[in-house]
Amino acid sequence: MKFSFPFRKKKKDTLPKSSLPKIKTKTIPGAKSLKLTEALKRFECPQITFIGESFPVFLKKGSACNFTDVDGNRYLDLTSAFGVASLGHCHPTILQAIKKQSAEMIHGMGDVHPNEVKVMLAQKLSEITPGNLNQTIFSSTGAEAVETALKTAVMHTKKTGVIAFEGAYHGLGYGALQVTHREDFKKPFLKQLGGFSYFAPFPDTKIHGNKATQVSMKAVQSLVKKARRSKHPVGAILIEPIQGRGGVMVSPPDFLKALREFCDKEHLVLIADEVFTGFGRTGSMFAIDKSGVVPDLMCLGKGMGGGFPISACIGSTRVMYSWGTSTGDAIHTSTFLGNPLGSAVALAVIKEIEEQKLTDRSKNLGDFFRKELWKLKEKYPLIADIRGAGLMIGMEFSEIFYGAKTKKFIPATDKARRFIAEALKHGIILLSSGPGHNIISITPPLIISEKEISHCVGVFDKILKTL
Ligand SMILES: Cc1ncc(COP(=O)(O)O)c(C=O)c1O
Structure with missing residues (x-):
């Protein structure tokens, strides 16, 4: 006798889709961003925007986990723009x-x-x-x-x-x-x-x-x-x-x-x-x-x-x-x-x-992200800790000194800064946190996918090799 199982329709994934980063300009920031930086210097109070060798790029469009800058470079936003755009940009x-x-x-x-x-x-x-x-x-x-x-x-x-x-x-x-x-x-x-x-x-x-x-x-x-x-x-x-x-x-x-x-x-x-x-x-x-x-x-x-x-x-x-x-x-x-x-x-x-059960998604993808980062931690002693919950993740860059009874964590501030600048050149937007600015703060939109996370971890690996 043949049994037939009721056909179960797969729930449609209606989450907005993002694309992997694409950097078009030879340098970051590109020419248009550099021009806008000059205007900003004149018309905004100098305390507000940090202007450095590779900062800032001027963002023009947001869509899902992507930002596109005025020079047409596409980024993956691993910050949700300060933890705000949990549904991604322009949902x-x-x-x-x-x-x-x-x-x-x-x-x-x-x-x-x-x-x-x-x-x-x-x-x-x-x-x-x-x-x-x-x-x-x-x-x-x-x-x-x-x-x-x-x-x-x-x-x-x-x-x-x-x-x-x-x-x-x-x-x-x-x-x-x-x-x-x-x-x-x-x-x-x-x-x-x-x-x-x-x-x-x-x-x-x-x-x-x-x-x-x-x-x-x-x-x-x-x-x-x-x-x-x-x-x-x-x-x-x-x-x-x-x-x-x-x-x-x-x-x-x-x-x-x-x-x-x-x-x-x-x-x-x-x-x-x-x-x-x-x-x-x-x-x-x-x-x-x-x-x-x-x-x-x-x-x-x-x-x-x-x-x-x-x-x-x-x-x-x-x-x-x-x-x-x-x-x-x-x-x-x-x-x-x-x-x-x-x-x-x-x-x-x-x-x-x-x-869309985004709290569950945040938990599961956060666990996945941290697991992948732990693999990097095993390779690079610079990573002193991986922590967080859901899609609020911290990757700490510190040197650890072991005393008789205690451990001391000395912030690797400069390496964290270089890591973030390099990530930007690879099309990944990150921020630092912590009093020593040595925690790479990862808070992507809750709609980020495993594929995008894996891409970022691959880029992190490449950058860490050079630090
Ligand atoms: C925990 C917490 N409380 C309050 C604030 C202040 O929020 P706002 O910058 O919107 O004033 C922030 C901003 O980062 C925050 O992280």
């Missing part, structure tokens, strides 16, 4: 959402006569964020979302001190700058900054192994104790579950749990900054999801708008109600709050992440 769903919404209304009256799309987005955020996070304050940039969280925590606890972590990056507005760790960002403004932040060591399993959580928690406890009788007693703890610009530092799940328990015991507000790690970047919708911890406030931005500047701070009703009810003028708001175009784009982004 058709985003274009459609922009077309539809812009035909109706581009800008509304945020906190006075709100728009419908803002409500839909706030509701969607409450559905996809963990636990009881269900009330949102919208804004435009990540730094604003962080500052909203800092203010909300003060409203709730009436305490003005905040513990952040060494290596932390939360943005550069005056409030966010205060809780950002890097001294060079703060130095010229120190006299203007309020002094309400304290820094504890981020748990580093590479140095402290399974004692990392203990070491950091001890410091957190001691800071809270010391600050008790100061001008700024601690009211909140702010953490990136995975530090992005700090060098792709992954906090152990038991650390997030310990922080949660400590905050509950001390009545502190726990703020998770998921501006970089949110929306599937790390293989789950939010990086904190894996720990099972529910923060009191969560900061969102970057990937949420797929390229449109929109951000949010979402919190529990209990904490958000500490603001009280508006009596006319909201004491915390902004002109573009809950912008309808941004809200429509964010809704489209979330729908696409869910429908």
Whole structure:
């Protein structure tokens, strides 16, 4: 007897396709980029764009994982342009959402006569964020979302001190700058900054192994104790579950749990900054999801708008109600709050992440990418570590010195810089991170394919041979 199996239709892969890099010009940057550099030098403040031997190229078009520059060179973007373009560049769903919404209304009256799309987005955020996070304050940039969280925590606890972590990056507005760790960002403004932040060591399993959580928690406890009788007693703890610009530092799940328990015991507000790690970047919708911890406030931005500047701070009703009810003028708001175009784009982004299961894709392709990089690590001692989660990957270039009991990692900053410049010449766009600028930060669009990853690893191999 013959059995016939029902024909199973293969699910159509509707992800936008990218192409491998193609460099047409003899040098990078090409002639048109060099000409634009001259104009930029005249008309942009010199502090803004780094101009070096092979930097910058001027980007003209974005499509899926590709950028094309003004000279017609095609690149693979392994950065998602600062972790933003998670769906790739100019995703058709985003274009459609922009077309539809812009035909109706581009800008509304945020906190006075709100728009419908803002409500839909706030509701969607409450559905996809963990636990009881269900009330949102919208804004435009990540730094604003962080500052909203800092203010909300003060409203709730009436305490003005905040513990952040060494290596932390939360943005550069005056409030966010205060809780950002890097001294060079703060130095010229120190006299203007309020002094309400304290820094504890981020748990580093590479140095402290399974004692990392203990070491950091001890410091957190001691800071809270010391600050008790100061001008700024601690009211909140702010953490990136995975530090992005700090060098792709992954906090152990038991650390997030310990922080949660400590905050509950001390009545502190726990703020998770998921501006970089949110929306599937790390293989789950939010990086904190894996720990099972529910923060009191969560900061969102970057990937949420797929390229449109929109951000949010979402919190529990209990904490958000500490603001009280508006009596006319909201004491915390902004002109573009809950912008309808941004809200429509964010809704489209979330729908696409869910429908295309991009969080799973991020996890699987991230694992694949890291596995391939580990093979390079075996060949090249310059690679001191490969880490990350999902498609948020750090490849550390350091020299390791072994002491009697400890290991010391000396950043190979110059080699990281040369690696990134060479990669650009091969058509791969990368960024560095970490205080020593020695972590090659890899955060491609979540739609990247295995073929594109393998191509990049092949190029990395070629470059590493020459360093
Ligand atoms: C974790 C984190 N928080 C906040 C910010 C600040 O975001 P924005 O540059 O949009 O102000 C960043 C930016 O890189 C970030 O990585």
